Amino acid sequence: MKLYNLKNILKFFSLIFIIMLTQSCAKDISCGDTNDIVNTYNISADDKSKIPFKGNDTLIYISDAGDTATLIGIGKKVYTDQVRKNISGNADCPRYTVDNNETISIENNGNNPELYKVMYKIYGDKERTKIEYFVNNIYSNDYSYYFNSVKFYTDSTQINGAYYFGTPLDNINYKALYNYNYGFLKIQLNGGKIWLLKI
Numbered sequence: 001m002k003l004y005n006l007k008n009i010l011k012f013f014s015l016i017f018i019i020m021l022t023q024s025c026a027k028d029i030s031c032g033d034t035n036d037i038v039n040t041y042n043i044s045a046d047d048k049s050k051i052p053f054k055g056n057d058t059l060i061y062i063s064d065a066g067d068t069a070t071l072i073g074i075g076k077k078v079y080t081d082q083v084r085k086n087i088s089g090n091a092d093c094p095r096y097t098v099d100n101n102e103t104i105s106i107e108n109n110g111n112n113p114e115l116y117k118v119m120y121k122i123y124g125d126k127e128r129t130k131i132e133y134f135v136n137n138i139y140s141n142d143y144s145y146y147f148n149s150v151k152f153y154t155d156s157t158q159i160n161g162a163y164y165f166g167t168p169l170d171n172i173n174y175k176a177l178y179n180y181n182y183g184f185l186k187i188q189l190n191g192g193k194i195w196l197l198k199i
């Protein structure tokens with residue numbers, strides 16, 4: 001009789017233990033506020049007015065060795081780039097920030113192996129408009145206030161006897177001079193040839 005009762009008691013406690021274990025592993029249904037936080041970041045009208053490319057541009061660069069790189073615009077893409085991030089710290093109760101960034105992307109391609117691509121992307125962000133660009137396959141980015149303000153025009157280059165001012169862009173792989181009216185006035189990749197924009 002006692003052995004029978006002990007078995008029943010053990011079964012009862014085992015059942016309680018299993019119920020408690022499954023309850024502790026069950027999904028938390030008391031998540032609270034899980035509504036997404038949605039932010040929309042547009043490119044300012046001023047920054048849009050200072051995009052130097054239309055998308056169908058033909059950019060011609062002539063090197064200091066006399067050869068030519070012709071880059072043809074393959075179009076202008078205008079879209080919203082969406083970035084989602086779970087900020088809840090709880091996989092059972094996700095809560096996301098959703099950033100909708102207005103984006104304009106313009107790419108010019110050519111067939112000169114020394115200078116074959118210039119890609120320019122501008123997009124709205126939390127603090128201010130940002131710019132990303134590729135020269136060939138070398139990527140860089142910066143804030144547009146740096147690009148679009150003449151107060152950062154601290155260098156110049158001579159093209160066809162006239163001087164053009166712009167913002168110097170220096171990287172371990174390239175040097176360039178940027179002007180928001182013309183784009184990249186001068187490009188030098190890996191210490192090689194200096195390419196000047198034909199204006």
